[in-house]
Amino acid sequence: xxxxxxxxxxxxxxxxxxxxxxxxxxxxAEPSPAVKAAREFNKDPYPSTYKPYPGEATALVxxxxxxxxGGRIDNGTVLFADGKVVAVGGADLAIPANYRRIDAAGxxxxxxxxxxxxxLGDYPSPSVDAHSDGxxxxxxxxxxxxxxxxxxxxxxxxxxxLANGGITALQILPGSANLVGGRxxxxxxxxARTIQGMKFPGAPYGLKMACGENPKRVYGSxxxxxxxxxxxxxxxxxxxxxxxxxxxxxxxGKLESRxxxxxxxxxxxxxxxxxxxxxxRADEMALVLDxxxxxxxxxxxxxxxxEAYKIGDLLKASGTCSAIWADWWGFKMESxxxxxxxxxxxxxxxxxxxxxxxxxxxxxxxxxxxxxxxGDARRAGIDIxxxxxxxxxxxxxxxxxxxDKQTGSLAAGKMADVVLWNGNPLSVYSRPDKVWVxxxxxxxxxxxxxxxxxxxxxxxxxxxxxK
Amino acid sequence: xxxxxxxxxxxxxIAFATPAVAQDVAITNATVVIGDGSAPIQNGTVVLRxxxxxxxxxxxxxPAGVRTIDAGGKWVTPGLxxxxxxxxxxxxxxxNESNDSDSKSPFNAALDLSPAINxxxxxxxxxxxxxxxxxxxxxxxxxxxxxxxxAIIDLASDGQPITQARAFQYVELGEAGARAAGGSRAxxxxxxxxxxxxxxxxxxxGGGQGADPRLQDAAPERPGDALLTRFDAAALVPVVTGRQxxxxxxxxxxxxxxxLALKADFPALKLVIVGASEGWMVARELAAAGVPVLAKPxxxxxxxxxxxxxxxxxxxxxxxxxxxxxxxxxxxxxxxAPQYAGNLxxxxxxxxxxxxxWGQAFAAISSVPAAILGMDSxxxxxxxxxxxxxxxxxxxxxxxTSGAVQVFIDGVEQSLENHQTxxxxxYKVPTEGALPKAYDW
Numbered sequence: 001x002x003x004x005x006x007x008x009x010x011x012x013x014x015x016x017x018x019x020x021x022x023x024x025x026x027x028x029a030e031p032s033p034a035v036k037a038a039r040e041f042n043k044d045p046y047p048s049t050y051k052p053y054p055g056e057a058t059a060l061v062x063x064x065x066x067x068x069x070g071g072r073i074d075n076g077t078v079l080f081a082d083g084k085v086v087a088v089g090g091a092d093l094a095i096p097a098n099y100r101r102i103d104a105a106g107x108x109x110x111x112x113x114x115x116x117x118x119x120l121g122d123y124p125s126p127s128v129d130a131h132s133d134g135x136x137x138x139x140x141x142x143x144x145x146x147x148x149x150x151x152x153x154x155x156x157x158x159x160x161x162l163a164n165g166g167i168t169a170l171q172i173l174p175g176s177a178n179l180v181g182g183r184x185x186x187x188x189x190x191x192a193r194t195i196q197g198m199k200f201p202g203a204p205y206g207l208k209m210a211c212g213e214n215p216k217r218v219y220g221s222x223x224x225x226x227x228x229x230x231x232x233x234x235x236x237x238x239x240x241x242x243x244x245x246x247x248x249x250x251x252x253g254k255l256e257s258r259x260x261x262x263x264x265x266x267x268x269x270x271x272x273x274x275x276x277x278x279x280x281r282a283d284e285m286a287l288v289l290d291x292x293x294x295x296x297x298x299x300x301x302x303x304x305x306x307e308a309y310k311i312g313d314l315l316k317a318s319g320t321c322s323a324i325w326a327d328w329w330g331f332k333m334e335s336x337x338x339x340x341x342x343x344x345x346x347x348x349x350x351x352x353x354x355x356x357x358x359x360x361x362x363x364x365x366x367x368x369x370x371x372x373x374x375g376d377a378r379r380a381g382i383d384i385x386x387x388x389x390x391x392x393x394x395x396x397x398x399x400x401x402x403x404d405k406q407t408g409s410l411a412a413g414k415m416a417d418v419v420l421w422n423g424n425p426l427s428v429y430s431r432p433d434k435v436w437v438x439x440x441x442x443x444x445x446x447x448x449x450x451x452x453x454x455x456x457x458x459x460x461x462x463x464x465x466x467k
Numbered sequence: 468x469x470x471x472x473x474x475x476x477x478x479x480x481i482a483f484a485t486p487a488v489a490q491d492v493a494i495t496n497a498t499v500v501i502g503d504g505s506a507p508i509q510n511g512t513v514v515l516r517x518x519x520x521x522x523x524x525x526x527x528x529x530p531a532g533v534r535t536i537d538a539g540g541k542w543v544t545p546g547l548x549x550x551x552x553x554x555x556x557x558x559x560x561x562x563n564e565s566n567d568s569d570s571k572s573p574f575n576a577a578l579d580l581s582p583a584i585n586x587x588x589x590x591x592x593x594x595x596x597x598x599x600x601x602x603x604x605x606x607x608x609x610x611x612x613x614x615x616x617x618a619i620i621d622l623a624s625d626g627q628p629i630t631q632a633r634a635f636q637y638v639e640l641g642e643a644g645a646r647a648a649g650g651s652r653a654x655x656x657x658x659x660x661x662x663x664x665x666x667x668x669x670x671x672x673g674g675g676q677g678a679d680p681r682l683q684d685a686a687p688e689r690p691g692d693a694l695l696t697r698f699d700a701a702a703l704v705p706v707v708t709g710r711q712x713x714x715x716x717x718x719x720x721x722x723x724x725x726x727l728a729l730k731a732d733f734p735a736l737k738l739v740i741v742g743a744s745e746g747w748m749v750a751r752e753l754a755a756a757g758v759p760v761l762a763k764p765x766x767x768x769x770x771x772x773x774x775x776x777x778x779x780x781x782x783x784x785x786x787x788x789x790x791x792x793x794x795x796x797x798x799x800x801x802x803x804a805p806q807y808a809g810n811l812x813x814x815x816x817x818x819x820x821x822x823x824x825w826g827q828a829f830a831a832i833s834s835v836p837a838a839i840l841g842m843d844s845x846x847x848x849x850x851x852x853x854x855x856x857x858x859x860x861x862x863x864x865x866x867x868t869s870g871a872v873q874v875f876i877d878g879v880e881q882s883l884e885n886h887q888t889x890x891x892x893x894y895k896v897p898t899e900g901a902l903p904k905a906y907d908w
Contacts, residue, residue, distance in 0.1 A: 125768045126775075156769055164767075164779075213561075312897045327800075329887070330590060332561035339887045339894075349897060360768055368806060368867045375868030379861065380891055422816055428809030428867045431817050446818050457769065461720075461748070461776040466820040467767040 038255040048199035050188050052438030057081035059095045063104035068111035068394035068409035072387035078109050080416035083439040088410045108424050110390050111410050112168025112417030115363050116323045116397040117303050117356035121151030135175035140219045141239050144260035145182035147172045151195050157360040159452040160467050162189050163443050164364035166419035166432040171401050176210035176278040177218045179236050186401055190437050191452050204402040207268050211279035212334050240295040274300040280334035282310035289318050301400040306338035312349030321352035321400040326369040344377025355392045366393050371426035386426055489518035489878030493529040497538035502545040502833040502848035504826045513543050515855040518878030523849035542864055545848050546600025546856035549801040550761045550836035551741050555584035555591055555604050568606050577681050577698035578615025581632035592885035595622040597802025598871035600856040605637045612644045612655050623876040635712040641722045641773050663733050665695050666703035675704025709735030716741045719773035720748040727756050741796045744774040747781045750788035759839045761795035764807035783821025793836035804832040809865035
């Protein structure tokens with residue numbers, strides 16, 4: 001198999017070297033199998049096999065509802081059935097007779113929480129070397145690798161994210177050792193035997209890029225480019241130049257062979273694959289925004305972005321989200337200017353805020369991270385309503401992941417990804433009471449069997465314990 | 468010009484380095500938290516005089532002539548105590564040049580961390596602004612099972628952080644200890660027991676007895692097969708004789724049991740277990756042995772094979788079994804202590820989970836770690852006579868949206884300004900004004 005593809009590659013190279021126009025024309029008339037494959041490849045070779053689990057038609061009655069889009073309804077009603085949100089309204093919303101009615105007075109309802117930056121599965125627990133599958137740190141750009149080919153669907157972390165964090169969808173990214181780290185994948189937070197069984201149907205791919213210290217450290221220490229920030233930019237630009245050439249050739253119908261790396265890069269230039277760019281410093285983000293203009297692509301989100309507050313105006317203008325922690329800072333040089341008011345200042349500037357975790361513990365408390373950012377903003381004189389803060393964990397990440405038409409807010413017709421909280425989710429004292437994914441009840445604090453246990457934990461001391 | 472600048476600079480430095488004087492203060496109209504596990508007191512008053520708490524609670528009279536702060540219903544608590552952290556050992560963790568927490572020294576048990584602590588590190592200033600007033604600083608990663616001797620510090624801005632140097636010895640058992648000792652827990656226990664026997668022998672010959680046992684001039688002979696350096700052996704004399712506590716990092720239930728078993732051979736050991744992710748499985752043994760725990764508060768993942776039973780209910784279960792548990796060793800920012808404590812309260816509302824009452828949870832980040840450090844007669848609660856370490860919060864201190872608004876250490880009101888607050892003020896409006904941002908300070 002491998003030998004055959006090598007031969008096909010060699011044939012294509014020989015063809016490129018052929019000078020005669022007649023020869024070339026003849027070949028174009030009858031494309032070889034390799035050329036055909038390059039031009040007509042399957043963009044979804046590992047398709048989602050996720051199917052929603054069955055659920056009851058449900059009415060959540062009397063709760064405070066944060067709809068994820070900035071709306072708040074006190075004493076609200078949320079109806080869902082057949083996996084979809086049916087209606088969201090006040091106490092006067094009629095409840096059809098066949099709905100299971102859950103008294104949610106004193107409780108809160110939000111859309112399922114979404115983490116735009118997770119390494120569950122590609123850096124799973126237990127965190128042993130044999131599980132370290134998040135960085136293909138063997139070349140500075142690896143747009144050809146796909147995170148979904150690394151993810152271990154039995155990571156116990158998925159269960160904690162569901163039960164404690166109310167996480168219903170998450171983007172798993174490659175790590176940040178590389179300038180271009182590879183494709184991300186978006187998952188439903190529902191255990192499956194295969195990764196295909198967890199893939200969020202119809203979610204676009206992301207492409208992970210990274211600025212700054214990590215790529216230059218990793219490759220500089222191997223004695224190769226990049227070893228500096230200017231080296232980072234040079235390798236990035238060379239890669240985009242190649243991608244533009246690849247795309248031009250492809251658009252002219254002149255591709256001779258497949259190139260997995262360039263297919264990912266061209267997918268970005270086509271607007272089909274979203275750039276998720278790890279970047280801490282404001283000056284570097286500004287350079288990346290210009291690089292995106294130079295080559296004609298969009299940076300969908302900067303991740304970590306500890307200095308985003310310094311350039312909120314630029315980020316607003318480019319329509320780029322900042323996916324940030326509430327208050328991580330000072331653990332590495334490029335995080336030294338992180339401040340807890342990052343989210344608040346971005347919000348006030350009118351830029352898009354997403355709270356992310358990048359952490360198997362933080363993903364269990366994204367709601368609390370958002371609340372911390374809200375409190376720090378308030379002390380800085382920036383008052384942000386609860387319902388807007390919830391948007392940082394729901395509709396905003398959904399938008400930056402390209403799944404906002406399907407989930408991220410409680411609107412009729414959207415996926416019934418819903419969390420019932422036992423109190424205000426922006427309070428440290430609140431926890432998920434029940435979590436539905438596509439209308440299926442997949443966590444219930446009151447039912448110890450409605451709690452997922454990964455294969456790894458079976459027969460071990462922690463099996464089925466509260467977590 | 469240059470001379471004037473030098474003089475001005477010198478004046479500024481002197482102003483900065485001179486310790487501020489403790490003010491007598493009465494904080495009235497406050498929700499007062501004593502920190503001893505009791506419930507908050509409404510409409511309370513806290514009085515500080517001469518740098519100490521003189522009274523706290525309801526019905527406390529305000530002495531005449533002292534500065535009065537009307538808290539307007541805000542919360543007043545003792546300062547937070549974070550036991551076993553590495554703040555002060557680095558400016559930026561991943562900037563190796565600034566990081567003193569990872570020693571490749573030929574010495575191990577003898578290492579005294581107090582000279583390595585930088586009281587002006589931004590992490591200390593940021594933690595102080597988060598209401599943390601005292602900490603126990605221990606090395607987190609070393610090349611040997613012994614991390615050295617941790618220090619108890621205050622987080623005041625006076626540049627003199629040491630409350631007690633060489634307050635405890637820190638040892639890694641479990642996976643980290645096994646790797647450091649050569650790849651096996653068996654090796655770690657052999658290293659540990661051999662070290663204790665050498666220290667005991669040295670003590671028997673009269674060594675290691677001074678205030679800093681490492682520095683004893685008269686050097687008793689030691690047997691020829693000694694493996695420890697003289698300095699390390701002397702440093703362990705206070706441990707085997709029970710004068711200095713031994714903090715043992717252990718996560719796996721079996722590792723905790725093996726640590727407790729050390730007392731059979733070295734009965735004077737004063738053990739504290741650090742980490743204890745599976746502590747709930749041996750909670751009765753810990754309670755019976757009277758060995759306290761500084762627990763990682765919310766570990767609930769099988770992050771390693773020594774934490775397979777980790778659950779957020781760990782602390783609650785240990786406390787219910789009678790173990791004295793403080794929160795600590797969480798590795799990230801000390802200012803997260805209240806959030807972690809608040810989470811333990813939230814567990815009391817989760818069916819089947821174990822948590823702490825509000826009072827217990829606050830005590831777990833104030834008086835309990837202070838007591839474990841042996842410092843409960845110095846700080847950790849608002850009992851009369853204790854240090855005037857007091858924080859005023861703009862809401863329930865365990866709530867994520869709340870923050871510290873005024874901090875006193877030894878009765879001295881602290882500046883809460885730091886690198887972060889200055890950046891915040893500079894960039895509240897991101898765009899430049901009449902001059903570049905660099906002129907806005």
